[in-house]
Amino acid sequence: MDGVSLSSSHPLFKEIDKLTMEQLSYAKAGVEEGVWQLFADEGEMKMYKRDLEIDGMVCDPLKAVHSIKGVTAREYLHYFFDSSYKLDWDTTLDNMRVVEHLASDTAVIHQVHKRVWPAAQRESLFWSHFRKVNSYKDPDASDLYIVCNHDCERPDVALSNKACLRVGLTIAMVCQTVIKRPQSKVQFSELSREDIGCKIIYVAQVNPGGWAPNSVLRVVYKREYPKFLKRFTQYVEQKVKNKPIMF
Ligand code: 6CM
16 A cells, blocks of 8 residues: 555545644654653553643653564554454444545544543544554554544534544544564565564644543543553554454
């Protein structure tokens, strides 16, 4: 999947292009000491957060780095982007639907999340864009893909119920395939899953969109983000097992 399928004349193109590239730089910028606090450290998976409140609401930025074996960047992000799998792996969801397929690499998605007591139920409405950006890959990587999600407005998508609040979100997952055998000496077709790995960076900032107790929100995020990344990774590992490698 080289190039961008979304037409440059689409009204959302400029915003999608700008935000996707900004999130890519932000994700790759690392975690400065004294700025990011490590809150989950499980094997290769490390998760960091910063404390940030906007208008009194917790909007803590999150950054996670992970590294797994046997999966390519394209495969990992295929399962993250493709909405037909979301209900399998996203345990925060009550339901979801694709509002519009804007192109093969871009969709608008509406999700209704499970209610967390005592706060009101949340929903999200966002564009989701999948892109290959090899010019930004690390020297040891053979490719780089990103999925970027950001909230949007659609007059044709009403709140699912009046008590629901719509969250704001900017989320990106950046993945790079690492090949363990010298690339100059090997064709992709000769590689097995033992020869490949994937470096993952996930960044997220969610605005709760209205009242929620700050302490509960922080507890929920600390529990849910590691749960999500571990569960999603296991899901992908299971899905690719015994399938031909997709680069
Ligand atoms: O990135 C994740 N999921 C993607 C699914 O396609 C997508 C998600 C967007 C929405 C994220 C909003 C999460 C809101 C969760 C409910 C908030 C409850 C409020 C509690 C009040 C006390 O990018 C994985 C997202 C994992 C989130 C933990």
